[in-house]
Amino acid sequence: MSDIIKNGRVHVDEWTVLRLAEGDEAATIVLPAGRVIVPLAVWQARREELLPKAEAGVLGVWLAGNEDPTELAGDLSALPLIAVDFPKFADGRGYSIATLLRTRLGYGGELRAIGNVLRDQFFFLLRCGFSVLQPQEDKYTPAQLEAALASLIDFTEPYQGAVDRPEPLFRRQPRRPLHKEAA
Amino acid sequence: MYQYDEYDQRIVDERVAQFADQTRRYLAGELTEDEFRPLRLQNGLYIQRHAPMLRIAVPYGNLNSKQLRTLAHIARTYDRGYGHITTRQNIQFNWPRLEDVPEILDLLAKVQMHAIQTSGNCIRNVTSDPFAGVAADEIVDPRPWCEILRQWSTFHPEFAFLPRKFKIAVNGAKEDRAVIRVHDIGLDIVHNAAGELGFRVLVGGGLGRTPIIGEEVAAFVPWQQILNYCEAILRVYNLHGRRDNAYKARIKILVKALGVPEFARQVEEEFAHLKDGPSTLTQAEIERVASRFNDPVLSALAQDAGYRARLAEDKAFAAWARRNVRDHRVQGYASVVLSLKPYGVAPGDLTADQFDAVAELADRYAFGEVRSTHEQNIVLASVREADLFALWQDARAIGLATPNIGLLTDIISCPGGDFCALANAKSIPIANAIQDRFDNLDYLFDIGELEINISGCMNACGHHHVGHVGILGVDKNGEEFYQVTIGGEQGNQTTLGKVIGPSFAAAEMPDVITSLINNFIDNRQDDERFIDTVRRIGVESFKTRVYAERAARLEAKEIAHV
Numbered sequence: 145m146s147d148i149i150k151n152g153r154v155h156v157d158e159w160t161v162l163r164l165a166e167g168d169e170a171a172t173i174v175l176p177a178g179r180v181i182v183p184l185a186v187w188q189a190r191r192e193e194l195l196p197k198a199e200a201g202v203l204g205v206w207l208a209g210n211e212d213p214t215e216l217a218g219d220l221s222a223l224p225l226i227a228v229d230f231p232k233f234a235d236g237r238g239y240s241i242a243t244l245l246r247t248r249l250g251y252g253g254e255l256r257a258i259g260n261v262l263r264d265q266f267f268f269l270l271r272c273g274f275s276v277l278q279p280q281e282d283k284y285t286p287a288q289l290e291a292a293l294a295s296l297i298d299f300t301e302p303y304q305g306a307v308d309r310p311e312p313l314f315r316r317q318p319r320r321p322l323h324k325e326a327a
Numbered sequence: 328m329y330q331y332d333e334y335d336q337r338i339v340d341e342r343v344a345q346f347a348d349q350t351r352r353y354l355a356g357e358l359t360e361d362e363f364r365p366l367r368l369q370n371g372l373y374i375q376r377h378a379p380m381l382r383i384a385v386p387y388g389n390l391n392s393k394q395l396r397t398l399a400h401i402a403r404t405y406d407r408g409y410g411h412i413t414t415r416q417n418i419q420f421n422w423p424r425l426e427d428v429p430e431i432l433d434l435l436a437k438v439q440m441h442a443i444q445t446s447g448n449c450i451r452n453v454t455s456d457p458f459a460g461v462a463a464d465e466i467v468d469p470r471p472w473c474e475i476l477r478q479w480s481t482f483h484p485e486f487a488f489l490p491r492k493f494k495i496a497v498n499g500a501k502e503d504r505a506v507i508r509v510h511d512i513g514l515d516i517v518h519n520a521a522g523e524l525g526f527r528v529l530v531g532g533g534l535g536r537t538p539i540i541g542e543e544v545a546a547f548v549p550w551q552q553i554l555n556y557c558e559a560i561l562r563v564y565n566l567h568g569r570r571d572n573a574y575k576a577r578i579k580i581l582v583k584a585l586g587v588p589e590f591a592r593q594v595e596e597e598f599a600h601l602k603d604g605p606s607t608l609t610q611a612e613i614e615r616v617a618s619r620f621n622d623p624v625l626s627a628l629a630q631d632a633g634y635r636a637r638l639a640e641d642k643a644f645a646a647w648a649r650r651n652v653r654d655h656r657v658q659g660y661a662s663v664v665l666s667l668k669p670y671g672v673a674p675g676d677l678t679a680d681q682f683d684a685v686a687e688l689a690d691r692y693a694f695g696e697v698r699s700t701h702e703q704n705i706v707l708a709s710v711r712e713a714d715l716f717a718l719w720q721d722a723r724a725i726g727l728a729t730p731n732i733g734l735l736t737d738i739i740s741c742p743g744g745d746f747c748a749l750a751n752a753k754s755i756p757i758a759n760a761i762q763d764r765f766d767n768l769d770y771l772f773d774i775g776e777l778e779i780n781i782s783g784c785m786n787a788c789g790h791h792h793v794g795h796v797g798i799l800g801v802d803k804n805g806e807e808f809y810q811v812t813i814g815g816e817q818g819n820q821t822t823l824g825k826v827i828g829p830s831f832a833a834a835e836m837p838d839v840i841t842s843l844i845n846n847f848i849d850n851r852q853d854d855e856r857f858i859d860t861v862r863r864i865g866v867e868s869f870k871t872r873v874y875a876e877r878a879a880r881l882e883a884k885e886i887a888h889v
């Protein structure tokens with residue numbers, strides 16, 4: 145079981161991320177037991193079958209970087225968890241996908257970053273509305289993961305609005321003009 | 328110039344701590360090379376031919392004397408005694424050690440500077456007019472808008488890992504001096520028919536291996552909405568820009584692929600959701616930011632009689648004033664360009680002592696501030712006419728008063744093969760060889776305005792496409808060759824130059840320029856500029872002349888060898 149970061153702390157994860165390997169078919173792949181996060185293709189192929197599991201809180205869906213979050217627009221209230229995959233940490237599409245899920249589509253459930261999730265991106269991920277960060281298993285030792293919590297708060301007062309703090313700094317805090325001596 | 332408040336300072340301080348820890352983890356083996364690379368790039372740190380290269384942000388080219396002194400100290404302590412002004416108004420050091428960078432950033436933070444997002448696939452330093460706030464043709468001072476964009480783009484969480492780098496430039500004057508048409512976003516501050524202030528938005532410009540001139544995506548975006556509109560552009564780009572091929576990843580390729588109308592439609596659709604949202608700007612915020620520039624309040628002075636007398640009696644001073652002094656919007660003041668193009672020096676280089684000396688000039692004559700220009704020179708924005716003569720003498724003493732601004736020897740050049748690992752060919756020696764050929768000032772003045780831009784490879788860091796004469800280093804079977812374009816132009820008429828023909832060996836370049844100039848002089852009407860003659864008579868006649876004279880030279884050489 146991999147460790148995840150949630151609410152500023154390290155937790156043991158209860159979910160399994162299902163990835164389709166070469167030759168796997170979305171329509172027929174056998175789901176692992178327990179809580180599982182399935183690819184969008186599996187969800188779309190077997191929505192009828194999987195909907196009760198989602199509603200029971202034991203099935204979530206993950207999106208790849210090239211998948212459109214509006215595909216899930218009708219399912220948001222049923223899904224307890226949506227994950228967004230980062231195939232490479234430097235592939236930044238997931239930040240916009242998360243932002244759209246939270247702001248445009250109003251998704252309020254767990255939003256999880258999976259894939260190549262590294263501590264030096266934690267701050268950005270949180271700001272874009274991710275509530276759970278899941279680094280790859282074995283990426284960090286337990287001690288390193290604890291140390292990595294510091295990166296969640298690399299910056300205390302960011303300038304711009306984002307999902308976590310929709311208002312930009314100039315609306316959140318009183319920023320002062322520079323008063324000139326009367327000429 | 329803009330003065331940080333506690334929040335600005337805190338963000339820069341937190342960045343120093345963050346990067347120090349990242350560097351420590353990298354050196355301890357906790358971060359892989361691949362993981363560290365984007366992190367150091369977003370801090371301006373490239374690994375180059377000799378050593379890391381550190382690019383320091385100079386927001387829209389603004390610097391004060393305290394910052395200049397810190398740069399002098401950095402050049403002396405951590406580098407080999409000099410720094411380089413880039414075509415994006417930033418400053419680069421070529422020799423710092425990676426281990427020293429956190430310390431350098433700490434020194435910079437103490438004078439309100441940083442290296443944030445000077446490289447990497449993120450929103451880069453916003454550039455603008457070096458004469459902002461003082462130009463006679465200014466509509467609106469672009470600096471507060473640049474600062475607002477700087478703050479918005481700094482650590483923007485959604486746009487830290489774009490498909491490719493992203494450059495924004497802002498112009499607020501009638502004549503564009505910020506090359507906004509070759510930026511990913513070019514913003515032109517305009518008034519609409521109702522007299523309201525807003526931005527004309529150009530998207531998809533860029534040089535590099537696929538040079539494209541940006542096209543208008545919105546004719547008028549009200550100023551309140553500009554961050555919302557930029558966010559819409561960036562989101563469309565972040566989601567749909569290509570990530571499979573770095574050469575096709577700039578926004579210009581996306582705009583071309585979709586076509587401007589479809590790209591604009593997608594941006595409008597996104598913008599419809601963001602319009603009037605929390606990032607909408609307020610009058611109070613604009614005024615607050617503007618107030619923090621703390622500009623000197625200048626009132627008109629009588630024209631200075633002493634200055635005019637000096638001009639009449641001192642030919643050298645008059646020559647300098649003619650080329651390096653510009654009108655100021657306030658009577659009795661002028662703007663001065665210090666030339667970083669003396670002969671035989673890498674264009675844009677300043678020694679540590681010169682950084683200190685420029686700081687001294689700024690304090691003495693220019694309210695403690697300077698601007699860097701994308702032409703790789705330094706501007707003192709507001710100088711009293713009465714001080715110009717003394718300033719000239721002081722500038723001369725430190726080698727920064729070459730009277731060549733806008734002339735043939737005021738060459739823009741990238742670092743090229745002497746420093747850059749991507750280069751096909753050297754740039755700096757070519758610039759120096761051309762300067763050497765044209766060392767007669769009277770002749771230079773006769774030739775008049777001419778921009779020569781040199782890049783060492785097709786990445787176009789030296790803006791060769793928009794030079795009146797563009798020189799591009801190419802690799803020909805492992806040898807350094809140079810392709811020449813003419814007819815390029817920056818500004819309101821931004822045009823990409825046309826290639827005149829097969830490339831030349833390095834040693835031929837001064838002769839090639841001589842042929843171009845001779846053809847110009849022979850065809851020139853009245854006081855036409857080189858670029859005007861090229862436009863009027865076309866490229867062909869220049870091409871014929873250059874290659875005919877080249878053939879004659881080669882023949883003469885063969886005869887000499889027989």
Ligand code: HEM
Nearest residue numbers: 413414415509533534535536577741742747749786787788
């Ligand atoms: C020495 C290290 C440098 C490296 C490795 C480097 C790399 C690059 C690359 C790869 C591009 C092409 C990007 C693209 O087309 O997408 C580029 C463009 C550019 N660089 Fe550099 N560069 C360096 C130094 C400089 C310097 C010193 C300057 C200023 C003198 C500069 C200014 C620019 C500009 C203005 C462009 C054109 C931007 C555009 O296409 O919009 N670079 N650089």
Ligand code: SF4
Nearest residue numbers: 741747750783784788
């Ligand atoms: S144009 Fe090429 S050679 Fe010159 S600095 Fe840029 S990447 Fe290097």
